[in-house]
Amino acid sequence: MLRWLQRTPPPLDDTLWQQTCQQCPWLHGLSAERERKLRALVELFLQRKTITPVAGLALDDGQRMLLAALCCLPLIEFGREGLHGWSELVVYPDAFRVRHSHTDAAGVLHEWDDELIGEAWGSGPLILSWADVQSDIAEPQAGYCVAVHEMAHKIDALDGVIDGTPPLPREWQRQWARDFQQAYDAFCAQVDADVETVIDPYAAEAPEEFFAVVSEYHFSAPELLVQTMPAVAEHLRRFYGPTGADAP
16 A cells, blocks of 8 residues: 555646646646646646546546646645545535534534535545536636635644644744734624625634635635735745746
């Protein structure tokens, strides 16, 4: 098994890779070095991850490569460590329903159904809606990218705690926690006061959702993020690297 994991991934088909880069707006403008890093990550993703379409969905090789590229986009600076801890990408044709349960402090079990467009299960699979992936690509500056959102959760979970702070060097981690907490508290105050926010109010659900949502904005509406949360935007630019639009 160890030998298999260390095996060099097969190279990508050049034509399919170029098509992927053309189809995905967030890959436009990447420097040659960052594209090289992304390509290597996609090769590794396609070697190590099982991509499972369900509910009648079929995916061709180009679509699988596109999904891998979207999942690897947040890992260009972080590296292959971001792929650890899980093995499968499940893709539904559209939004999907899941059953949730929670036992409250009084011991009462609550159960409810949610309709989701993406989900990341701890060490389990990453799940995406293909229709929403396509919708995000069609409106690349709208502030949404469900693949990035769910990958942010996967990265967040690598240190064993999903809390909105990914694995970082100690000093940076302290700065990150301080700046993100301040921005999160201010944002929650706006949402609680029914103030209309330019960032999706879902970011107020929890610190880990705040991190995932602002990660989407880093790639899909970076100028808006800089204007509204400059300290958060600076951390994300350092963590994810520049977007294609503002890369030097």
